[in-house]
Amino acid sequence: MSPSDSDLVEDLLRDERIDAANAEALARLHASDPVVVDVLPARDAIPGYRPNLVLTSGAPMPWEEYHGGQRDALIGGALFEGLAATREEAIEGFASGGIEVGSCHDYGAVGSLAGIYTASMPVFVVTNRAHGNIGFCNFYEGKDPRRLNYGCYDEGVHARLLHVNDVLAPVIGEAIRREGGVPLKPLMAKALRMGDELHSRNAAASLLFTRELLPAMLAMASEGHGDVIDTAIHVADNDYFFLRLSMAAAKASADTMIGVERSTIVTAMGFSCRGFSIRVAGLGADWFSGPAPITEGRLFPGHTEDEITWMGGESPITETIGLGGFAQACAFSLQNYQGGSSEVMMERNLAMYSITASENPDYLIPVFDFRGTPTGIDIRRVLQTGVLPVMDVGLAGRDGGQIGAGIIRAPRECFELAAAGHVARYG
Amino acid sequence: MSPSDSDLVEDLLRDERIDAANAEALARLHASDPVVVDVLPARDAIPGYRPNLVLTSGAPMPWEEYHGGQRDALIGGALFEGLAATREEAIEGFASGGIEVGSCHDYGAVGSLAGIYTASMPVFVVTNRAHGNIGFCNFYEGKDPRRLNYGCYDEGVHARLLHVNDVLAPVIGEAIRREGGVPLKPLMAKALRMGDELHSRNAAASLLFTRELLPAMLAMASEGHGDVIDTAIHVADNDYFFLRLSMAAAKASADTMIGVERSTIVTAMGFSCRGFSIRVAGLGADWFSGPAPITEGRLFPGHTEDEITWMGGESPITETIGLGGFAQACAFSLQNYQGGSSEVMMERNLAMYSITASENPDYLIPVFDFRGTPTGIDIRRVLQTGVLPVMDVGLAGRDGGQIGAGIIRAPRECFELAAAGHVARYG
Numbered sequence: 001m002s003p004s005d006s007d008l009v010e011d012l013l014r015d016e017r018i019d020a021a022n023a024e025a026l027a028r029l030h031a032s033d034p035v036v037v038d039v040l041p042a043r044d045a046i047p048g049y050r051p052n053l054v055l056t057s058g059a060p061m062p063w064e065e066y067h068g069g070q071r072d073a074l075i076g077g078a079l080f081e082g083l084a085a086t087r088e089e090a091i092e093g094f095a096s097g098g099i100e101v102g103s104c105h106d107y108g109a110v111g112s113l114a115g116i117y118t119a120s121m122p123v124f125v126v127t128n129r130a131h132g133n134i135g136f137c138n139f140y141e142g143k144d145p146r147r148l149n150y151g152c153y154d155e156g157v158h159a160r161l162l163h164v165n166d167v168l169a170p171v172i173g174e175a176i177r178r179e180g181g182v183p184l185k186p187l188m189a190k191a192l193r194m195g196d197e198l199h200s201r202n203a204a205a206s207l208l209f210t211r212e213l214l215p216a217m218l219a220m221a222s223e224g225h226g227d228v229i230d231t232a233i234h235v236a237d238n239d240y241f242f243l244r245l246s247m248a249a250a251k252a253s254a255d256t257m258i259g260v261e262r263s264t265i266v267t268a269m270g271f272s273c274r275g276f277s278i279r280v281a282g283l284g285a286d287w288f289s290g291p292a293p294i295t296e297g298r299l300f301p302g303h304t305e306d307e308i309t310w311m312g313g314e315s316p317i318t319e320t321i322g323l324g325g326f327a328q329a330c331a332f333s334l335q336n337y338q339g340g341s342s343e344v345m346m347e348r349n350l351a352m353y354s355i356t357a358s359e360n361p362d363y364l365i366p367v368f369d370f371r372g373t374p375t376g377i378d379i380r381r382v383l384q385t386g387v388l389p390v391m392d393v394g395l396a397g398r399d400g401g402q403i404g405a406g407i408i409r410a411p412r413e414c415f416e417l418a419a420a421g422h423v424a425r426y427g
Numbered sequence: 428m429s430p431s432d433s434d435l436v437e438d439l440l441r442d443e444r445i446d447a448a449n450a451e452a453l454a455r456l457h458a459s460d461p462v463v464v465d466v467l468p469a470r471d472a473i474p475g476y477r478p479n480l481v482l483t484s485g486a487p488m489p490w491e492e493y494h495g496g497q498r499d500a501l502i503g504g505a506l507f508e509g510l511a512a513t514r515e516e517a518i519e520g521f522a523s524g525g526i527e528v529g530s531c532h533d534y535g536a537v538g539s540l541a542g543i544y545t546a547s548m549p550v551f552v553v554t555n556r557a558h559g560n561i562g563f564c565n566f567y568e569g570k571d572p573r574r575l576n577y578g579c580y581d582e583g584v585h586a587r588l589l590h591v592n593d594v595l596a597p598v599i600g601e602a603i604r605r606e607g608g609v610p611l612k613p614l615m616a617k618a619l620r621m622g623d624e625l626h627s628r629n630a631a632a633s634l635l636f637t638r639e640l641l642p643a644m645l646a647m648a649s650e651g652h653g654d655v656i657d658t659a660i661h662v663a664d665n666d667y668f669f670l671r672l673s674m675a676a677a678k679a680s681a682d683t684m685i686g687v688e689r690s691t692i693v694t695a696m697g698f699s700c701r702g703f704s705i706r707v708a709g710l711g712a713d714w715f716s717g718p719a720p721i722t723e724g725r726l727f728p729g730h731t732e733d734e735i736t737w738m739g740g741e742s743p744i745t746e747t748i749g750l751g752g753f754a755q756a757c758a759f760s761l762q763n764y765q766g767g768s769s770e771v772m773m774e775r776n777l778a779m780y781s782i783t784a785s786e787n788p789d790y791l792i793p794v795f796d797f798r799g800t801p802t803g804i805d806i807r808r809v810l811q812t813g814v815l816p817v818m819d820v821g822l823a824g825r826d827g828g829q830i831g832a833g834i835i836r837a838p839r840e841c842f843e844l845a846a847a848g849h850v851a852r853y854g
Contacts, residue, residue: 193760194631195621195793204621207634210641211663218656221648229645236638332793333620342794366622366759367769367794 008419009383012264018282018380021263025281026358026376028256029265029321033129034249037181039173041165043119046107046136050119052083052093053100057115057312058272059287060103063094069151069311069400070273073114074101076153080161081118105268106285109136110251110314112243113149113396121161122169126184126248128256135252137244139164142234145300145401151311152400171220171231178216184249187212188323189362191242192373197331198246199315199324200338200392200405205242210235243315250317257281262426264418265357266377269389269410270314278414280379283421290413294388297395297406298338309398316391316410322360322375325390325407326352329367338392338405348390348407349374355381355389379422382415435846436810439691445709445807448690452708453785453803455683456692456748460556461676464608466600468592470546473534473563477546479510479520480527484542484739485699486714487530490521496578496738496827497700500541501528503580507588508545532695533712536563537678537741539670540576540823548588549596553611553675555683562679564671566591569661572828578738579827598647598658605643611676614639615750616789618669619800624758625673626742626751627765627819627832632669637662670742677744684708689853691845692784693804696816696837697741705841707806710848717840721815724822724833725765736825743818743837749787749802752817752834753779756794765819765832775817775834776801782808782816806849809842 054077075090084090093099104111123136146152194204263281277287318324329349352374359372388409397403481504502517511517520526531538550563573579621631690708704714745751756776779801786799815836824830
């Protein structure tokens with residue numbers, strides 16, 4: 001039986017048990033209440049984290065499969081953490097298993113681009129108060145296009161990562177604890193009314209988050225805390241700062257759907273250097289993988305299409321819960337960043353209603369008269385309509401660093417394999 | 428010769444000297460560079476301000492003409508300033524001339540709603556760095572619907588106004604001075620990409636302004652300045668805070684057009700309890716007045732249309748420079764506040780291009796693919812097309828206080844009288 005066979009898809013679409021399961025999965029998603037409660041090093045925050053573990057984006061793979069920028073990023077992570085003194089030593093360590101590679105999602109985390117985590121790196125701890133589960137994401141490195149998560153590692157990258165570890169994260173963690181945690185859903189809902197879609201644009205959310213920490217940070221300043229001024233300005237001035245909180249909130253929300261028997265709703269989307277993969281609620285922790293995503297990009301001046309390289313990315317967890325590309329009609333400013341007129345953005349956004357099973361009750365699109373964002377990708381509908389999920393992402397260059405931004409589409413193969421997996425499991 | 432006569436309008440439209448004058452006026456407007464440089468009491472900031480002077484919105488009128496909420500607001504201003512001990516004493520003072528009434532615009536200021544200024548009230552000092560002129564606006568009183576600018580005066584209003592005078596304004600002024608002034612145009616341009624139209628919605632601009640003051644406020648906190656925490660939170664938490672800066676920036680920008688001979692571009696719009704008035708560039712400080720504006724409102728629960736009352740308003744200075752109703756397609760969130768679908772908002776906004784003489788080079792509309800806002804109302808085009816300028820405003824109730832928000836239109840009569848004035852002056 002071919003999973004692309006339209007009879008199979010029709011059968012799945014007629015199955016009312018799946019409809020009921022999807023309703024249950026989406027009820028869990030919509031009830032989610034993600035709250036950032038702390039900032040801690042990965043080794044202290046993430047259950048099972050080992051000192052020699054380096055996490056990266058995408059479905060799990062053995063070390064040998066990683067290549068290009070994602071491999072370089074893993075090596076950079078090992079060097080940053082002091083797990084190896086040289087590049088060669090790092091490669092040897094990974095090959096021998098002395099340095100372990102893990103998949104972010106297996107640890108409740110999500111990775112931006114290459115998505116490198118090491119033991120000392122601080123992570124946002126986001127508790128889903130409605131369900132008790134936790135999502136993690138590490139920190140934005142700053143505006144410099146050379147970043148570890150874009151496959152770069154040098155003295156500048158090292159210094160900026162250390163600054164995050166030693167200066168920014170402790171101050172932000174202290175401010176979050178003083179505020180007793182910051183509920184993220186109301187803030188994200190507001191940011192969608194202020195031009196963000198919470199994937200490629202987080203300018204408003206970063207400011208709104210600054211506002212939440214303002215009382216604590218002013219109090220800390222008044223107590224003579226020296227690093228607070230620089231930190232506050234870093235948060236307020238980095239339009240991308242909030243993305244990591246959006247990702248952690250999305251992870252803590254989406255994970256609640258895992259394990260809802262028979263559900264055909266997507267619970268994660270992401271990619272490695274080897275291809276794009278999805279997870280589906282009724283199919284647990286399994287990944288269904290296809291080729292690299294399909295792209296329409298807009299490059300920074302001086303770069304060309306053939307430079308685009310895939311080194312991983314799990315920020316499409318935001319699209320998984322109805323943000324990013326699924327809310328791009330909130331963020332027309334991205335026209336200039338990722339290409340496309342506002343009309344095209346609205347059409348792209350509207351098309352997502354044809355593959356989703358609900359309209360978000362909290363995340364609303366002002367230009368659509370506050371219609372809820374299309375939320376909960378149903379693999380059946382993707383196969384039925386042929387409409388592929390759209391994502392707003394940054395684009396990495398083969399020499400490392402960000403070279404542009406654009407729209408990507410999940411490949412159809414992932415959904416075909418997932419449908420086949422569903423049939424194999426549930427008949 | 429009737430000013431509504433279409434031959435007259437056609438003659439004016441054919442006059443190339445007017446086109447050239449309008450181009451000159453708009454070049455001045457677009458070159459404007461408003462920067463808030465200080466906060467000072469009106470008596471110290473505004474040239475010619477006298478201790479017994481109370482300013483209010485709209486074309487100048489003798490005391491006897493003021494009625495209803497605007498009269499109450501003037502009386503409240505006199506009481507707040509200590510110019511009278513009782514309501515009766517205040518009325519007597521105004522009647523005898525012991526207390527003077529003035530028109531905000533005659534002092535380089537603009538008034539929100541009733542627009543009351545007294546000598547001790549702090550004002551933002553906004554310098555137009557391109558032209559050297561200055562615009563002023565006083566402070567937002569806070570979220571309580573009972574406010575002096577909505578015709579209310581009681582102990583609560585008094586206490587909140589004093590808090591502005593004694594706590595908020597000194598801290599904000601100090602922070603502005605420490606930052607060496609804050610250029611407003613870049614911030615306003617950014618706010619338009621974040622869901623503001625800078626008249627009825629200023630949520631993003633208020634946050635962006637907070638961000639500009641953050642270094643200074645954190646430094647002040649670290650030096651033990653006790654009032655800075657409350658003040659910072661007040662600025663960040665009051666979505667309307669920035670309106671007064673938007674108004675002062677608009678005033679400092681629009682005033683540069685006054686006195687451009689023959690120009691038919693509107694330089695100010697505003698109203699009092701007696702009606703709506705406009706000023707036109709080539710006709711100097713003269714006002715051309717018609718009846719009250721035409722309204723389509725959305726009232727807060729529990730209020731009815733017949734409660735709407737006119738007690739003044741000069742915030743349409745924002746529409747005069749291409750913001751507010753002329754940028755409403757930036758701010759779809761106002762659907763819920765003032766009524767109307769996003770489609771209606773886009774249509775209303777687009778219609779304004781038919782009566783304006785330029786597209787703003789700095790204030791852009793993302794949903795229109797970053798087309799510049801329609802800027803510079805040409806009285807000739809208003810008369811030719813019959814399209815009346817649209818404004819986003821708050822609505823006052825006859826018992827004082829805000830009871831809703833909505834769209835108003837400037838009455839045609841103002842433009843007919845201005846055209847007649849133009850013919851009388853220039854032939």
